[in-house]
Amino acid sequence: MKSTKKVVVLLSAGLDSTVNAYEAIKHQHEVVLALTFNYGQRAAKKEIEHAAKIAAHLGVPHKVVELPWFKDFNKSSLLVESQTVPTGSAVEIDSLEKSEETARSVWVPNRNGIFLNIAAAYAEAAGAEVVIPGFNAEEAATFPDNSKEFLDRATQALWYSTSNHVTVGCFTVHLKKPDIVRLGQGLKVPWELIWPCYFAGEKWCGECESCLRSKRAFESAKVDVSSLFKG
Structure with missing residues (x-):
């Protein structure tokens, strides 16, 4: 992406979306809006709270989009309280087969497709x-809506559905989590502002797949955020 564009950032306050927001500012883009979606996810309260802090730190407008009808899908352990979010020994981030299994548990129907269309x-x-969403190559292996292919196809679709031919761009789509942490370090991202956890506890749980991937990434990049995890 070239500099000095007007952009809308999808900001969940997770590792990937936060680094993309900071990178957009570095590239001198004008972030006209940071969007956070409340679709009934377990971590909604924390994501909204932390996204607001990140947007304030960057000095960009922030808006929360309420999507209560996601509950109608009655699918995904992130949305349905009676379902269990895989944690601890149920998560094996180095096993593709196990990761595909846990991905099915937390998969939310067409989430990124809906988010991108609303943002557009x-x-x-x-x-x-x-x-600008927060995609990454590591999770694209089990979440195809994190992939470069999805990003490109979304751009193709938006050419028809937006009069100014909005595109989808992402600074981290080719990167794995450790490299995203390193990029964030260079951008001086205040890591205490992010919320990568599937839950809404006082600290990051350290047991869900998102936390485990984040923990490994920070350790690989030799960045100590241990105080941000529970326990």
């Missing part, structure tokens, strides 16, 4: 050219 509508209305 806000972008078009604001005269912005690009929407």
Whole structure:
């Protein structure tokens, strides 16, 4: 992505979306809006709270989009309280087979497709050219809606559905989590502001798949955030 574009950032306050927001500022893009979605996910309260802090730190407008009808899908352990989010020994981030299994548990129907389309509508209305999600190569192995292929196909679709031909761009789509942490270190991201956890506890649980991937990434990059994890 070239510099000085108007962009809309999808900001969940997770590792990937936060680093993308900071990278957008570094590239001198004008972030006209940071969008956080409340779709009934377990961590919604924390994601909204931390995304607001990140947006304030960056000095960009922040909006929470309420999507209560996601509950109607009645699918995903992130949304349905009676389902169990895989944690601890149920998660094996180095096993593709096990990761595919846990991915099915937390999969939310068409989540990123819906998010990108909503963000593109806000972008078009604001005269912005690009929407920036937080995708990464590591999770693309089990979540195809994190992949470069999905990003490119979404851009193709938006060419038809937005009058100004909004595109989808992502600074981390080719990176794995440790490299994203290293990128964030260079951007001086205040890690205490992010929320990578599937739950809404006082600290990051350290047991869900998102936490375990984040923990490994920080350790690999030799960045000590141990105080942010529970226990």
